[in-house]
Amino acid sequence: MAQLTKLFNFVVLLPSFIIILLLSGCVNSSSRELVSENNLMLAEQQPNSHFDQEVMIVRISQILLVGQLSKEERAGLHFERGVLYDSLGLWALARYDFTHALALQPKMAAVYNYLGLYLLLDEDYEGALEAFNAVFELDPSYEYTHLNRGLNFYYTKRYNLAQQDLETFFQQDQTDPYRALWLYLNEIEFKPNEAKQNLAKRAKGLSREYWGSQIVEYYLGNLSLAQLKQSMEKIEKESPANYPEILTETYFYLAKQKLNTGHIDEAKTLFKLAMANRVYNFVEYRFALFELSRLRDISTEQAVVQQ
Structure with missing residues (x-):
């Protein structure tokens, strides 16, 4: 619980999207199919796309302000x-609400999962691990904490x-290509000779309903x-509402590919493009921001060493 005091020290750093159109000069010919000066693939931003969520926030805030609520009800509303x-x-506002929910109801597994993720993104790996372990103590079947704790181990x-x-x-849903992709990205770090072969085996059972299956086929x-x-x-033509999501996913996994082959500048460009569609x-999106932060830290350390 002591780790939760760190939650209010978080500062969200967003890149300046004004310069994104200039990023195409940072990629070589192998990436220009998606990133070119004349045809940069980005989704149009819709000013009212989050209207429903904003209305719900107002309504919940009103209820919290004037409602006669039990601790359990208040915790649930803070979580929502x-x-x-x-x-x-x-x-930062989400973390405040999650922390408040936990103070009211200390056994909310979903809250620990979110807070652990934020601590991971803040590079507080031990604090994140503590939070993820708390999830499993409260609810051993909480599925997505296996991903989040796995990422905590991956990045350490x-x-x-x-x-x-x-x-x-992955075993909990073998049709999900994103689960297969993260397994692959982990495997190339410690058993690279088997990673692609294993991905090919897993690809046979993936659902084509997920866009990620296309990314798996590209990786293969x-x-x-x-x-x-x-x-x-x-x-983009048939399902424009889903277009920002598939752009976010595609740019991220292309960036990871570039990063793993040592093309750092191209990876940075693609991570920024993954964030540009704001699928928060x-x-x-979360780990594109995280990867950029890590790359920035490495650049700073190298500059200090050179001095």
């Missing part, structure tokens, strides 16, 4: 408002431990970047 704040990228280079959590997460070399782009353009509650 926190989830809404999280979906809007207002993470404890790949064998990450594998256990990510494998458990079964789709070219041009073909991936054509599929994205089709979604997607794991790909």
Whole structure:
């Protein structure tokens, strides 16, 4: 619980999207199918796209202000408002609500999951691990904490431990390509000779209803970047509401690919593009921000050493 005092020290750093159109000069020819000076793939921003969430926040705030509520009801409303704040990228406000909910109801597993994720993004790995372990103490079946704790191990280079959590997460839904992708990204760190072969085996059972299956096929070399782009353009026309999400996902996993092959500048560009569509509650948005922060820290350390 002492770790929760750190929740109010969080500062959300967002890149300046004004310069995104200039980023195309940072990528080589292998990425220009998606990132070109004349055809940068970004979703149009809709000013009223979050209207329903904003209305719900107002209503919950009014109830919390004037309602005669039990501790359990008040905790539930703080949690619901926190989830809404999280979906809007207002993470400091979300953390306040989650912490308040936990003070009222100390056994809310979902709250520990969110707070653990925020601590992970703040690079407080031990605090995050403590929170994720608390989730399993309260609810051993809480599925997504296996992903989050696995990512905590992944980013601290404890790949064998990450594998256990990510494998458990994948086994709970073997049709989900994103679970397969995270397993692959972990496996290439400690058993690279098996990673692609394992991904190919898992790909056979993936659902084509998920856009991530296209990304898996690209990773396996079964789709070219041009073909991936054509599929994205089709979604833009047929399902524009989903277009920002698939852009966020695609740019993130392309960035991870570039990062793993040592193309740091291209990876940075693609991580920024993953954030540009502002799908705040997607794991790909959160960890694009996180990856950029880590890369910035590495650059700063290298500059200090060179001095």
